Amino acid sequence: MSKASSELILNADGSIYHCNIRPEHLADIVITVGDPNRVERVSQHFDSIEHKASKREIVTHTGTYKGTRMTVISTGMGTDNIDIVFSELDALANIDLATGEIKSDFRKLSFVRLGTSGALQADIPVDSYVIGSHGLGLDGLLHYYKGSEDVMMPEVEDAFISHVNWSDKKSRPYLVEASASLMNKLASDQTKQGITATACGFYGPQGRFLRLEPNPSDINEYLTSFSYNDLRITNFEMETSAIYGLAKMMGHEALSLNAIVANRILGEFSQDPYTTVDNMIVYALDRLAL
Template sequence: MFEIDFMSKAASELILNPDGSIYHCNIRPEHLADLVITVGDPDRVEKVSQYFDSIEFQTRKREIVTHTGSLNGKRITVISTGMGTDNIDIVLSELDAVANINLETGELNPIQKELQFVRLGTSGALQKEIPVDSFVLSSHGLGMDGLLHFYEDSLMVRDLDMEEAFYDHSEWDDSKPVPYVVKGSTDLLELLSSDQTSLGITATACGFYGPQGRKLRLVPSPENINDVLANFEFNGHKITNFEMETSAIYGLSKMLGHEALSLNCIVANRALGEFSKDSYKSIDKMIQYALEKLTN
């Protein structure tokens, strides 16, 4: 983890609510477990916490819903982020602050906590052989959103060789943010892997339509982004799926000294033009799978 100075944070930097909770997430240190499950959809928080043995804390502010409870003796926080890496920047930064900064003084805590972040998300497959309703674990996050370039330490956590290979392969348009690549947690990958999961690079876009090659009235640029991604390979790694959060979770987590991994339920296959006939059932299966792996 990199040393960061929080000694003189102004009220405009470390923003708190009147009750002393962090501004957007609306939680205090006692509300946060060391294992954090992130979901995009606020309604999915309850879909996860319904399997807890007990729930000790609940809060909601805007699209950020938080439940903390226990399952099989393991304390877990599940929190919704909303969609996009901009929201991830808020939630990950604030959760780290709750864990590692004295919110009353703004000073860094003498002992730093290492959190585990597990994203349970939905995603579209880019490879024909990955069926809808299956699960993909993200070995790496490929960010096309530009977020990490706003942090000085990003070069220390990025896979620069894979970035260069993708940049050359894609003939990347320099008017767009430079792609970045961050590897996920090896320990969490081992914990969550099984014959029920496949593995690959997850591409993270800054939007749902044009940035992911969807064409309604506006024409995406480039129009063939899905083919560009699907045809990339580096040291045996292929880009398997497209979504909007993973790269930021990986990058911020690694810079802050945390572990992170994404487990994706494939609700669409972009190469085949297919969509799940019962995505809610598949998402529930993913939730149960993850909770069993994380608590047993």
């Protein structure tokens, strides 16, 4: 079925509405970062850049790294932006923009998020790197899509809900697993692994108390003490759950690698977060180009 122009929106040059690129500008490997300034921190390592675009907080560079074609794109902060960027990138790959028809040949994308995050365990120091073996969605985005239960893990979710006494005024937490093939590529003795919790904000939703008290005020203690078999929650950020959920529902691969810039248990922040992130970028690029 073709799509109305109000649903699949194109700009005058044929590029897609927010991401502002056309299908030929998208590589099969897509690195997502939150911060628009981080796009150039990634693409500065490319052999060459074939295309650059930007609109709002979404900046895109496509090029090659050691001969492997990659796109790096900023999403801005939060799962609401992930909904926009992932829907549009999937459309560029799998919908004929001229007719609005879904293409018969599925094109699979590999998404790797290179982000920053706060540790929820004392033994995960600032300046270390954590891969989300799972994304724990405290944000609610995935519930807006039919069939999302198929990619979730209700047994672990139920254990989490009961452990933290999760309020039914908030959306049900959801858990989605990372791509096993990307895990094989990106994991090493230089990375740690665990559940990455995704919040719908940076302050109250991550238990930070400035002038307004979070509800519950001790949410982080429950996250830190949760365990299910060998799984524990290692870190907090704002995008991974939606990336894992949407990518899996769409049939793509996704992995989230985060530089730990804060340790919430020890109350510490990195002395040099930019160097930590830059080192993570080179690490990830090298492993993706192998």
